[in-house]
């Protein structure tokens with residue numbers, strides 16, 4: 640039985656990956672459902688054999704009576720914001736004072752809900768909101784129902800990662816159309832819809848709303864030398880990583896990315912509210928350190944509202 644449960648779990652996870660991430664299912668839904676129900680039956684007769692990465696964690700209907708507080712072992716800092724090229728140049732000059740020839744990496748700032756995910760030996764043990772950076776809300780059960788969040792990484796490591804949960808625009812429109820039909824108030828924007836969804840106490844609601852994630856930061860001790868390597872490592876581990884990113888050497892190249900992101904904004908499948916510019920080399924990030932509340936080595940350029 641144990642080997643059949645292992646076989647079903649691996650097969651169903653592969654099919655789910657093809658369906659949700661590659662958007663290229665290799666089996667019909669009824670084949671998936673047949674195997675899924677065989678696994679549910681085997682797991683309910685042998686609960687001690689349920690695997691950590693079983694797809695049944697993603698859809699089982701758990702109704703929470705509230706969210707526990709979660710104290711983050713690492714302070715989840717936020718970013719300083721700038722709203723113009725001039726302000727950005729002031730930040731860049733400050734960096735250049737300590738790092739003469741900086742290499743920057745420019746990333747998109749997804750307009751979603753900040754998440755931190757805690758893995759032990761490769762298994763997702765906790766997912767929490769950022770909260771005030773020290774204490775957030777434990778929303779593990781809800782996050783397990785975000786289809787692109789890996790329940791088990793490709794390596795059995797302990798790691799803490801940060802990212803954003805968001806609602807793709809297509810799912811946002813579908814959700815608001817459904818709410819209109821049910822006479823419910825529409826969500827103002829995908830960010831509010833994502834936040835509202837993750838605050839649901841009925842986890843089944845999360846499973847059907849189609850949230851997604853992009854991970855961007857290793858909160859635990861760095862095991863790579865640059866931010867770019869961290870992002871590539873995250874892909875190998877099984878995380879979703881936003882592909883729109885570029886290196887820059889100076890303000891002109893940073894601004895070029897910002898202009899490209901501004902043009903790209905309406906074409907994207909998700910909302911962004913700006914661009915994040917970071918010193919790519921992690922040792923240089925250490926050198927620059929933090930102000931009282933934000934890193935000196937990263938800045939968020941916010942698009943004009």
Ligand SMILES: COc1nc2nc(N)nc(N)c2nc1C
Nearest residue numbers: 716717718746747748855915937
């Ligand atoms: C270095 O810390 C951060 N990096 C980030 N990167 C991206 N792309 N988006 C964010 N929202 C973000 N937020 C923080 C606190």
